[in-house]
Amino acid sequence: MLAVNQTKNTLLDGASIEEEPYTTPQESEDFFESLDKPSREPTQLAPRNTFIRAGVLTTVRGSAYMEYGNTKVLAIVAPPKELIRASARRMNMGVLNCYVNFAAFSTGDLDSVPERERHLSSMLTKAMEPVVCRTEFLNFQLDIRVLILDDDGCLLSTAINCCGVALVECGISTYDLITASTACIYRDHVFLNPSAKVEELLWKHRNSSTDSTTSPSSAQEHGLIITASMDTFEQIAQCQQCGYLSPATYVKLLDYTLAINKSLRELVKGVLTKRVKEQHELDLREKAETALEDQRLEEIIEKLKKQGPEEFIQSNIREDPYVKRQ
C-alpha cells in the first residue's frame, strides 16, 4: 500500500490533520456474525419451500411460475419461429435464445441489473441447450423469456427449473426434465440454497480476505456452485462455479447440489403430472357436455322422423287471429 507523506502548510499552522483518513468498514463482519449459520456439514439436502405452476398465462403456449423461498420467477416459451437469416453455422440444429429481465422492483441493487441480465441470459442458454431436442426444428429459433419478479438468491437455478417446466407445458420435445440448485461455502460454512444476502456477502463485501494476508498458508475458501442436471441418465447439463475452491470442496458441493436436484425432480414431476390430470379432467368434462348435446340433438331427429316435417311444423304454428281463413 502507498506510503503517504505529510506536508504541513505553514499558513495553517496549528491546524489538525486527520491521522487515519480511512478505516475498513466492519459491515461484512457484523453481518456474518448475525447470520444463523448452518453447521459445517449440512444435515439434510432438501430444496427450499417451492411452488411451481405450469400454464399460468393464457396468451402464450408455454408458461410457468415458480417460487423458491422468496425468489419469484416467471418463464414464457413461444413456439419456434423461422429464422430470418439462415447461416451455415446453424444448418444442422435449431437456435435457442434465452432472455432474462429483471422487474424494476425485484432487487435492491439496480446498478448491476444490466450486467446480471447479460450474465444470466448467457448461463441460462448454456443450461437449456442440452435439454431441448434442437434437431427437431431446423432453421427455426426457440425463444425463452424469463422475468424475475423477486430476487432472494438461487436466481439462476430457479430460472432453469421454471424454464424446464415451461418447455414441457409448451410441448417442445425435451430429452429429460432439468433441475438445478445452488450451494455455496464461506468460511468453512456450507450454505445450501443461499439467500440473496449470503450471495451478496460473497461478491460485494470481499474484505473478509483480510485473514488470508495474516495467514497466507491457508486460503479461506469461498465460492458458489450452480448445477443443472438431468437425472434419468445422471447427466449434468451445466455446472457453473465462482469463487475460490479446492477440488475436494468442489466435488463435495457438486454432490450436495446433485442430491437436491433429485428431490426437486420429484417435485417437478408431481407438478407436471397434476397438470396433465387437470387437463384430462377438463377433457372429460368437455366430452360429457358434447355427449349431452349430441343426445339432445338425437331426440329432435327422432321426433322429426316420427311426425314428419309437415306435421312437425304445423304443430308448432299457433293460429294467427288477424288472418281470416277463406
Place this chain on the structure above:
Amino acid sequence: MAYVALSEAEKTYILHGVEDDFRCDGRSRRDYRPMDLETGLVSNASGSARLRLANTDILVGVKTEIDVPNPLTPEFGKLEFFVDCSANATPEFEGRGGSDLAQELILSLQNAYESPLAFNYRTLCLIPGQQCWKLYIDILILECGGNLHDAVSLAAKAALFNTKLPRVTATMLDAGITDLIISDNPYDCTRIGIETVPLLVTVCKIGDYVLVDPSAEEEVCSTVSMVVSVSMRNGQAFLSGTHLTGGGAMHRDTMRNCLELGLAIGEHLDRLLTKMLNLEQQRVGLKRPQIVGFLK
C-alpha cells in the same frame, strides 16, 4: 466458436484418432500444440503480450488508469476485460458476428478473476477509498484456430506480468486532501505479482474420452467441453471459476475426469509459463532477444 465445415466421415476419422490416443495432428490426448509467446510488443501499452498457439493468434494490451475505488471494496483496485474478435480472424466476425464469442470469453475471464484470492486487488490500491489503479485488459483475437479460452488466459497472464505501473507518491494537503505525483521515469515502476493469477484450461469430451487443447476441427466433433480455471497457491491447485460449454451434457464421472485432467495440465502449464516469463525477463543487454512481433 468459429465455424468449420466437416463431413460425417471426417468427424468419424477424428473420433477414431482420439480413441486410439493419436489425434489427427499426431498429438496424444494430453498434448498442447506448439506455442510462441512474446511480451512487450506494443510500446504505447503498459503491458502487452502476443501468443500464437499453432493457428490461434492473440494479442493482449494492458492499459492503466487511476480511478476511484468501489465503495464496497475501498482497498481493492479494478480490472476490466474487453475482447475484440477481429474480422480478419474469420469472415463470420464481420460486423457484430463475433459479439457472442467475445461476450463468452469476457464472462469466463471475469469469473476466473473475480475472487480476491485469485487476483490480488490490494496491490492496485493507492489510497484506500480515494484512488486506485484500474487495469484495462484488451484482448484482440487475430486468428481462430480452436481453444480460445486457454490462449486468451495465457496471453492475459503474460501481459499482466509485463505490465509496468509507474511509481506514485502522494502528498497530504490541507483537510485530508491528497495530491498524487506520478513518476515520468519509464524505469521507475512496480510490477504486478502473477503467482495466483488463474489459467483457463479447456477439457473437451469427444466420444468416451477427454482431451486438452482441441483444435478447431476437434471442437466441431465435441458435444461438450469443460473450462477449468486453475489458480496455483503455495504449490496447490485451486479452482477459481468453472463452467460447461458446447451445448451438451456430461456424466458426473466424466466431469471428474475433466477436472483431474484440467488441474494436472493447468498446474504444469502455469509452472512452465512462469519459468519462461522469468527467463525472458532476465535476458538483458546483448542477450536480449530481438522483438520480431509479426515479422516471423
